[in-house]
Amino acid sequence: MGSTPVEYMIEASSGAHFSGFHMDGMQALNSLAGQATTSVNESVHKQPFIIGVAGGAASGKTTVCDMIIEQLHDQRVVLVNQDSFYHSLTTEELTRVHEYNFDHPDAFDNEKLLLAVVMLKQGKTVDIPKYDFRSYKNVVSRRVNPSDVIILEGILIFHDPRVRAMMNMKIFVDTDADVRLARRIRRDTGEKGRDIGMVLDQYSKFVKPAFDDFILPTKKYADIIIPRGGDNHVAIDLIVQHIRTKLGQHDLCKIYPNLYVIHSTFQIRGMHTLIRDAQTTKHDFIFYADRLIRLVVEHGLGHLPFTEKQVVTPTGSVYTGVDFCKRLCGVSVIRSGESMENALRACCKGIKIGKILIHREGDNGQQLIYEKLPQDISDRHVLLLDPILGTGNSAVQAISLLLKKGVPEANIIFLNLISAPQGVHVVCKRFPRIKIVTSEIETGLNQEFRVLPGMGEFGDRYFGTDDE
Numbered sequence: 001m002g003s004t005p006v007e008y009m010i011e012a013s014s015g016a017h018f019s020g021f022h023m024d025g026m027q028a029l030n031s032l033a034g035q036a037t038t039s040v041n042e043s044v045h046k047q048p049f050i051i052g053v054a055g056g057a058a059s060g061k062t063t064v065c066d067m068i069i070e071q072l073h074d075q076r077v078v079l080v081n082q083d084s085f086y087h088s089l090t091t092e093e094l095t096r097v098h099e100y101n102f103d104h105p106d107a108f109d110n111e112k113l114l115l116a117v118v119m120l121k122q123g124k125t126v127d128i129p130k131y132d133f134r135s136y137k138n139v140v141s142r143r144v145n146p147s148d149v150i151i152l153e154g155i156l157i158f159h160d161p162r163v164r165a166m167m168n169m170k171i172f173v174d175t176d177a178d179v180r181l182a183r184r185i186r187r188d189t190g191e192k193g194r195d196i197g198m199v200l201d202q203y204s205k206f207v208k209p210a211f212d213d214f215i216l217p218t219k220k221y222a223d224i225i226i227p228r229g230g231d232n233h234v235a236i237d238l239i240v241q242h243i244r245t246k247l248g249q250h251d252l253c254k255i256y257p258n259l260y261v262i263h264s265t266f267q268i269r270g271m272h273t274l275i276r277d278a279q280t281t282k283h284d285f286i287f288y289a290d291r292l293i294r295l296v297v298e299h300g301l302g303h304l305p306f307t308e309k310q311v312v313t314p315t316g317s318v319y320t321g322v323d324f325c326k327r328l329c330g331v332s333v334i335r336s337g338e339s340m341e342n343a344l345r346a347c348c349k350g351i352k353i354g355k356i357l358i359h360r361e362g363d364n365g366q367q368l369i370y371e372k373l374p375q376d377i378s379d380r381h382v383l384l385l386d387p388i389l390g391t392g393n394s395a396v397q398a399i400s401l402l403l404k405k406g407v408p409e410a411n412i413i414f415l416n417l418i419s420a421p422q423g424v425h426v427v428c429k430r431f432p433r434i435k436i437v438t439s440e441i442e443t444g445l446n447q448e449f450r451v452l453p454g455m456g457e458f459g460d461r462y463f464g465t466d467d468e
């Protein structure tokens with residue numbers, strides 16, 4: 001697998017945190033440092049979803065993994081077993097194999113495992129050794145191709161914090177010790193052709209103590225603990241559902257839990273196709289932009305807090321519902337943001353709407369020119385309106401002003417029609433508690449800081465101030 005230092009590989013992979021947008025991630029950092037330079041990354045690669053499955057020996061890990069793989073039949077899934085990374089025994093060790101502790105973390109080549117996971121995470125092909133339980137050696141290797149889902153399975157797969165950190169989901173299979181022992185005896189005497197006395201000796205000398213000392217302490221890292229292993233169909237269904245949702249999500253949503261991209265449908269794609277088309281008439285542009293804006297606004301309102309409310313229906317029955325949040329207001333970033341005001345007014349009768357004007361000089365120098373905000377804005381939830389999030393520089397100015405006015409960061413919902421990854425990184429990193437709701441994530445920015453593929457100057461097209 002070459003001799004590239006693992007630390008370097010991890011660093012590159014933790015571009016993983018800018019998943020799918022490695023270069024753009026770096027550029028976002030530059031932007032953060034006030035030097036917004038961005039271009040479209042041509043070598044975008046989608047990050048795989050990495051699942052770790054740990055648990056005692058014979059707890060049912062492989063069985064659970066097989067069931068997940070079967071249910072994810074339409075995805076590219078690869079299973080990597082920690083067993084593959086057992087050190088081959090030397091001739092000396094082979095003569096005293098009954099004294100060898102296969103359940104200790106040192107029994108594995110942890111660096112090799114780490115490197116393999118880093119490479120798979122980066123979408124690279126990797127050769128994984130195959131371990132033979134009868135000869136106690138790595139005999140051959142198999143080629144593993146990049147996949148959408150990578151499942152890492154093994155008794156101590158949560159042991160190394162570097163491997164753990166690369167996992168998107170951690171599962172611990174929790175099976176009673178007696179059941180594990182009974183299964184182990186059956187498996188080792190059958191499949192591995194071992195003597196029952198040897199199996200029991202190994203269990204009391206190494207397997208049980210190592211479970212208590214090394215495996216059980218990693219249970220705390222699990223996101224999901226599955227009792228009854230493969231018999232727990234509900235847990236497996238839920239896990240598969242979650243993986244499917246995550247795979248369908250934009251990679252940025254995996255990094256920033258407060259970024260919400262509205263669920264795409266062919267209607268939504270169709271509307272985007274129309275408003276992005278340079279040939280679309282002004283009338284159609286406004287019509288379809290309004291439809292999309294309305295969807296974003298409705299989705300954004302769904303993130304406001306609510307209180308439970310009961311009403312009596314005309315049939316005399318009690319309906320338990322919710323009451324809308326009353327303390328809210330809109331703030332539009334002039335001029336494009338004003339295009340979103342109608343949709344907000346249509347959803348929230350009589351809502352107060354403030355305004356902010358930020359002057360753009362190039363795209364580095366941003367200057368706040370004008371603001372008119374409700375006096376009691378600090379007591380309100382704020383829907384900040386701007387159809388396009390590009391570099392994130394104007395957004396940072398606008399949000400900073402709201403914070404200065406006393407609006408809690410968590411009370412701000414930033415509504416966009418389209419958002420560039422660079423802007424998302426900048427805003428989400430600087431203001432991790434605000435929510436961004438958008439209808440599509442763009443590819444990137446061009447040299448002039450224009451969003452790509454974008455839809456041109458939104459304000460000009462919407463308000464009819466472009467040349468035509």
Ligand SMILES: Nc1ncnc2c1ncn2[C@@H]1O[C@H](COP(=O)(O)OP(=O)(O)O)[C@@H](O)[C@H]1O
Nearest residue numbers: 056057058059060061062063183187229230231
């Ligand atoms: N729910 C179950 N009921 C009965 N036998 C099971 C169950 N789950 C696993 N087994 C059996 O127990 C043994 C160990 O299961 P496996 O999934 O290989 O565990 P692990 O990968 O954790 O070592 C296998 O022989 C398997 O067929």
Ligand SMILES: Nc1ccn([C@@H]2O[C@H](COP(=O)(O)O)[C@@H](O)[C@H]2O)c(=O)n1
Nearest residue numbers: 056057058086102103133136154155207
């Ligand atoms: N040569 C070996 C290598 C490992 N073991 C045992 O396998 C167990 C881990 O495998 P699971 O599929 O059960 O996770 C572990 O308890 C080792 O003791 C072995 O017996 N011989």
Ligand SMILES: [Mg+2]
Nearest residue numbers: 061062063153
């Ligand atoms: Mg197994």
